[in-house]
Structure formats: structure tokens, C-alpha cells
Amino acid sequence: MFLFSTHDAEELLLPSAAEPAIMEAAEDPKGTIRTDSVLIADDDPISRSIVESHFRKWGLNITSVSDGLSAWNELQKPDAPSLIVLDWMMPGFTGIDLCRKIRARRTKRYPYILLLTSRDAKQDLVQALDAGADDYLTKPFHASELQSRLKVGSRILQLQNDLLKKEGQLRHEAMHDRLTGLWNRGAILDFMNREIMRAARTRNSMGLLLLDIDHFKSINDTYGHQAGDEALQQVAERLAKTVRNYDWVGRYGGEEFVVVLCNSNADVVANCAERLRESIALAPLRVCGMDLPVTVSVGASISTSTDNLLQTADAALYRAKALGRNRVEIGW
Ligand code: GH3
Ligand code: MG
Ligand code: MG
Numbered sequence: 606m607f608l609f610s611t612h613d614a615e616e617l618l619l620p621s622a623a624e625p626a627i628m629e630a631a632e633d634p635k636g637t638i639r640t641d642s643v644l645i646a647d648d649d650p651i652s653r654s655i656v657e658s659h660f661r662k663w664g665l666n667i668t669s670v671s672d673g674l675s676a677w678n679e680l681q682k683p684d685a686p687s688l689i690v691l692d693w694m695m696p697g698f699t700g701i702d703l704c705r706k707i708r709a710r711r712t713k714r715y716p717y718i719l720l721l722t723s724r725d726a727k728q729d730l731v732q733a734l735d736a737g738a739d740d741y742l743t744k745p746f747h748a749s750e751l752q753s754r755l756k757v758g759s760r761i762l763q764l765q766n767d768l769l770k771k772e773g774q775l776r777h778e779a780m781h782d783r784l785t786g787l788w789n790r791g792a793i794l795d796f797m798n799r800e801i802m803r804a805a806r807t808r809n810s811m812g813l814l815l816l817d818i819d820h821f822k823s824i825n826d827t828y829g830h831q832a833g834d835e836a837l838q839q840v841a842e843r844l845a846k847t848v849r850n851y852d853w854v855g856r857y858g859g860e861e862f863v864v865v866l867c868n869s870n871a872d873v874v875a876n877c878a879e880r881l882r883e884s885i886a887l888a889p890l891r892v893c894g895m896d897l898p899v900t901v902s903v904g905a906s907i908s909t910s911t912d913n914l915l916q917t918a919d920a921a922l923y924r925a926k927a928l929g930r931n932r933v934e935i936g937w
Contacts, residue, residue, distance in 0.1 A: 640762045642666040642686035643755070646676035646703070647721070648695045652744065656690065656721070659748050663755075673698025677706060680716070687714055688758050691738075693722035693729070701736045708737035715765060717758035721746065782856040784834060785841035793855025793863045797915075800853075800865050801908055810909040812866035812874030815918040816844070816881060819900045819930040821860040828893060835892045836899060840885055847884040848877065862901075871907050871935070878905045878933040886931055900931035907935075 643665045647653040653669060660667045668686055670676050674697030679685055689707070691700035698706065700720050707716055718740075720733045725743040733741050739761075740754050780792040788796070797813060804811040818824075818840060825833040837860060844862055845854050853865040866877055882903050889896040904922025906914045921936035928934065 639666075639684070639687065640759045640766070642668070642684075643688040643690060644668045644670070644676060644679055644686040645690045646670045646673065646695060646700070647690075647692035648672055649692070652692070656751075659751065663752060665755075672696045673700070673703055676703055680707065685716075687716040687762050688755065689716050689718045690721050690755075691718060693720060693724050693733070700738075701733060704733065704737035713769070717761055719754060719758060721751070782841075785838055785856050787841050787845065787862070788853060788855035790855065790857055790863075793853060793857070793865065796853045796855075797863070797865045800867055801914065804868070804908045809868050810870055810907050812869045812877070812905060812907050813914040813918045814864040814866065814874070814878050814881065815857065815904045815915075815922045816862040816864065816901045817922055817926070818860040818885075819902055819926075824892075824897065824899070828895070828897070832893045832895075832897075836890050836897060839890045839892065840899065840901070843884045844881055847881050852877070869907070874905050874907050875933070875935055878903045878935070882931065882933055902926050902930045903933040905933060905935045907937075 641664070643660055645653060645656050645660065645667060647656065648671050650671070653671065657667055657669055666686070668679055670679060673695045676691065677698055691703055693700040700722065704718055707718065718738045720738045720741045721744060722729070723744045730741045739758065742751060742754055780789060781787065782789045800811045821833065824836055841856065841862070844864065848854055848864055851867050855863045857863045864877070864881065866874055869877070882901055886900045889898045902922060902925035904918040904920065904925055906917035906921060908914060917936035921934040925932050925934040
């Protein structure tokens with residue numbers, strides 16, 4: 606018996622809730638296409654029930670409707686089947702209308718459409734394919750032929766799943782730092798610029814923190830590069846845990862981190878900066894079986910005070926280093 610693959614591609618490596626603006630919304634909760642669900646639209650109850658009984662035998666999840674408008678409504682749902690079998694003549698929209706409407710949507714998921722119709726003229730087939738159908742089968746049909754043609758559709762949907770998954774992974778890699786899992790420099794600077802524009806538009810302020818591990822080189826020199834890497838990972842983890850969940854934490858490069866604080870006035874920025882400094886200084890890191898006391902210096906800037914947040918935060922960080930490290934300096 607033919608089995609449709611019920612294998613769902615693993616969940617895409619989609620970013621967390623704090624990343625909506627940059628992501629195109631996934632079209633279903635998992636971002637994957639179900640290859641085991643089929644929509645059948647046919648206004649002839651006998652023909653529809655024959656098709657349904659085959660689908661049931663082949664283990665498919667069936668959504669069944671008797672007119673074009675209901676089919677269109679079903680297809681608007683987030684978990685709508687991507688394997689679509691349409692009759693030609695139906696009330697509401699015809700199968701051809703539906704093909705055109707489905708293709709005009711230009712969704713990220715490409716549904717596979719099979720026209721199942723008694724119209725057998727060559728120009729009908731040409732018209733259906735031109736309208737956006739992927740395949741065409743005339744009634745009466747052989748069950749095994751319908752099954753094989755649906756297998757083709759299912760294969761194509763599965764290929765699409767694999768591509769979407771790969772795309773999600775690549776997007777994740779392009780925006781994240783490999784060692785710490787934080788946003789990378791490019792991504793965090795994008796968020797910063799977007800936040801600056803949003804703050805200006807909404808007449809709110811926002812903050813930027815630059816954090817640099819103090820005397821980090823001596824960790825590498827004393828305990829080796831591996832210990833340095835572990836220390837970086839743990840600092841990153843503490844920073845990510847300490848910020849509010851709508852703020853952004855990234856690795857700026859080397860042993861420097863950036864935090865973008867959304868919707869924050871001077872008090873909030875100063876508070877967050879101090880909390881982050883404390884989160885590192887309060888307890889030693891546990892690195893390669895050793896307790897390593899580590900501190901960070903923090904330079905902060907606030908969007909209402911300057912156009913160049915990065916430069917201001919950098920100058921403040923420089924001051925924090927010069928004034929003895931393990932401290933916060935605010936740039937105005
Ligand atoms: P300061 O308090 O002035 O910031 O001193 P520092 O030693 O932290 O600063 P410095 O810029 O002299 O040294 C930074 C070191 O960070 C040098 C570099 O080898 C190390 N580093 C940068 N990236 C990595 C990394 O990915 N892994 C490890 N282990 N070390 C790194
Ligand atoms: Mg540095
Ligand atoms: Mg440093």
C-alpha cells in the first residue's frame with residue numbers, strides 16, 4: 606500500500622520571540638508543509654466520495670468541500686493542506702479560478718494542484734496548466750494513476766520542506782554568532798538602526814550598551830584559548846538571561862558585546878547597565894573546572910541625547926576602562 610510520508614521536517618531554526626521584525630512570518634506554526642493532508646473540492650457528491658474513499662485508504666488527512674468558495678476559504682487557514690485536488694466546474698469559483706487565485710497569492714509555501722475533471726480536450730489541459738495547475742487527470746480515473754500522481758505532488762512538497770528547513774538554518778547562521786549563539790555584529794547593528802528609527806518615530810528613547818570583558822587576554826594567556834572560549838560563552842549566557850526579553854544582545858566582536866535596550870529612558874539604561882555588570886561580577890565563572898572571577902566594563906548611550914549611539918557608547922566604555930574597569934559609564 607502506498608504510504609504518504611508523514612515525516613515532518615524538523616522545526617526550522619527560527620529565532621526567538623524577540624526577533625519578529627526581521628523574519629517573514631512562518632505560514633504555519635512549524636513552518637513546514639504537511640505532505641499527508643489533501644484538499645478535495647468537487648461539487649459532484651458521488652465523484653467526491655469515491656475520491657475520498659481512496660484518500661482514506663491511502664492514509665491521507667482529508668479536507669473535503671463541494672464548491673470553489675469553500676475551497677478558497679479552507680486554503681486561507683494556516684494549516685491548510687498543500688496538496689490540492691480540484692474539480693473544474695464548481696459553484697463559487699471554478700477549479701481554474703482557484704488555480705489563478707492560489708498562484709496570485711505568491712505565498713512562501715507552494716501548494717501542489719491537481720485538476721481532476723471530466724474535461725478531456727487538449728486545450729482544457731493547456732488552459733489548466735497555464736492557470737497554475739501542476740497536473741491534470743481526467744475522470745473516470747484509475748485509482749493507481751491518481752495515487753501515483755499524488756505521490757509526485759507529495760515528493761515535490763517534501764522537497765520544498767527540505768529547502769525551507771535549509772533556508773531557515775542558513776538564515777540562522779547568517780545572523781548568529783557561532784561561539785555564543787548570540788546575534789552577530791551585522792544582525793545587532795541592524796536591530797540597533799531599526800530601534801533608533803522607531804524611537805525617533807514614536808518620540809521614545811532607547812539605549813545602547815557596549816560591554817567589554819576586562820583583562821580578557823590574560824584568561825587566554827593563563828588558561829588557554831579553550832578556557833577563553835568557555836568564558837565568552839558563559840558571559841554571553843549571563844547577559845542574555847539578565848536583559849528584558851524584548852531587548853537584543855549581540856556579540857560585537859572578540860570579547861565585546863552590544864545590548865540594544867528598546868523603549869528605555871536614561872534611568873532604565875543606567876539600571877540595565879548596572880544589572881548586567883553585576884551579573885558578571887557577582888559570582889565567578891566556572892571554566893574548565895576552575896572558578897574564574899571575571900568583570901566587564903560598560904559604556905552606555907541614549908538615543909535622545911545623540912545621533913551617534915555607537916561612538917558615544919564606545920567613548921563611555923573607554924572612560925570606564927580608564928577609570929578602573931568593572932564599572933558603568935554613561936555617555937551624554
Ligand atoms: P581590556 O580590559 O583593556 O579590555 O583588556 P583585554 O585583555 O580584555 O583586551 P585586549 O583587546 O587586549 O584583548 C582581547 C583578547 O580577546 C585578545 C583576543 O585574543 C581575545 N579574543 C578575541 N576573540 C576571542 C575568541 O573568540 N576566543 C578567545 N578565546 N579569545 C578571543
Ligand atoms: Mg576589547
Ligand atoms: Mg577586554
